[in-house]
Amino acid sequence: MVLKGTEFYNSEKGLHQYIESKNVADEANSTLEKPYIMNLAGDVLQKRILDLGCGDGELGNRFLENNSDGYYCGIDASKKMVEMAREKLPANATLKQCNIEDCWENEPWSSKAFDIVISSMALHYIHDLNKVMGKIHRVLKDEGTFIFSVEHPVITSNYESSEGNEDHGSWLVDNYFTEGERQTYWLGTNILKYHRSLETYFSLLINNGFLIDDVKEGKPVRERFMYEHNYEQRLKKPMYLIIKCKKKGGRAA
Numbered sequence: 001m002v003l004k005g006t007e008f009y010n011s012e013k014g015l016h017q018y019i020e021s022k023n024v025a026d027e028a029n030s031t032l033e034k035p036y037i038m039n040l041a042g043d044v045l046q047k048r049i050l051d052l053g054c055g056d057g058e059l060g061n062r063f064l065e066n067n068s069d070g071y072y073c074g075i076d077a078s079k080k081m082v083e084m085a086r087e088k089l090p091a092n093a094t095l096k097q098c099n100i101e102d103c104w105e106n107e108p109w110s111s112k113a114f115d116i117v118i119s120s121m122a123l124h125y126i127h128d129l130n131k132v133m134g135k136i137h138r139v140l141k142d143e144g145t146f147i148f149s150v151e152h153p154v155i156t157s158n159y160e161s162s163e164g165n166e167d168h169g170s171w172l173v174d175n176y177f178t179e180g181e182r183q184t185y186w187l188g189t190n191i192l193k194y195h196r197s198l199e200t201y202f203s204l205l206i207n208n209g210f211l212i213d214d215v216k217e218g219k220p221v222r223e224r225f226m227y228e229h230n231y232e233q234r235l236k237k238p239m240y241l242i243i244k245c246k247k248k249g250g251r252a253a
């Protein structure tokens with residue numbers, strides 16, 4: 001059985017495994033991904049932020065810290081994740097349980113409602129990313145910021161390398177230009193993700209009216225690691241693709 005992202009994070013087993021995987025020294029997201037997301041987001045004081053695939057509210061918590069005039073709306077398809085986020089986040093956070101692919105039509109958001117749209121490690125679960133990027137463009141103010149992270153295309157191209165390769169030291173890039181569904185055995189479950197090439201991520205952004213501001217690949221920084229061998233391990237291949245872009249002003253919504 002292969003689970004979609006939404007099903008995995010809503011299952012007792014999936015959620016348990018996911019939370020356990022976070023509690024290890026030098027965990028990948030906390031060392032290679034979240035620091036870049038936070039740096040790229042910069043000053044969020046009084047900003048209106050939409051977080052797509054907010055999970056347990058980790059980013060929301062950081063954004064609302066000392067920012068009581070900010071507005072934060074987190075969206076996640078997993079009921080369990082939204083419940084966890086509710087417990088973690090301050091009362092002024094808005095949370096909605098809905099799917100990123102079809103949450104837009106029934107929402108009261110006018111166009112140009114948000115200063116920042118952020119999505120950390122959720123968009124590689126999305127089938128129609130072109131449609132979602134169009135919706136993101138609509139809800140952003142002119143010059144508004146869109147920041148997202150996904151598994152790096154080098155990783156999503158071919159998961160076979162992870163099998164029987166516990167330390168994931170090397171990785172075989174294969175079928176790179178054959179985009180679409182990928183099945184991977186992750187945290188004890190077969191799960192469905194989507195592979196897109198670098199070129200496709202950039203084309204989707206450009207064609208939907210975004211200007212690229214910055215790109216990161218989760219390059220390890222020694223000071224963020226407790227152990228030297230974990231740092232050296234992470235120098236071997238890029239785990240994440242993290243892009244910051246801006247809505248081009250003046251485009252019809």
Ligand SMILES: C[S@@+](CC[C@H](N)C(=O)[O-])C[C@H]1O[C@@H](n2cnc3c(N)ncnc32)[C@H](O)[C@@H]1O
Pocket residue numbers: 005006009010052053054055056057058059075076077078081098099100101119120121122125126
């Ligand atoms: C890897 S977790 C990341 C959570 C959070 N953004 C973070 O970085 O801590 C991926 C999240 O995306 C959510 N997700 C996956 N597919 C989704 C979809 N189609 N619509 C809404 N949420 C989705 C999952 O429920 C899960 O909470």
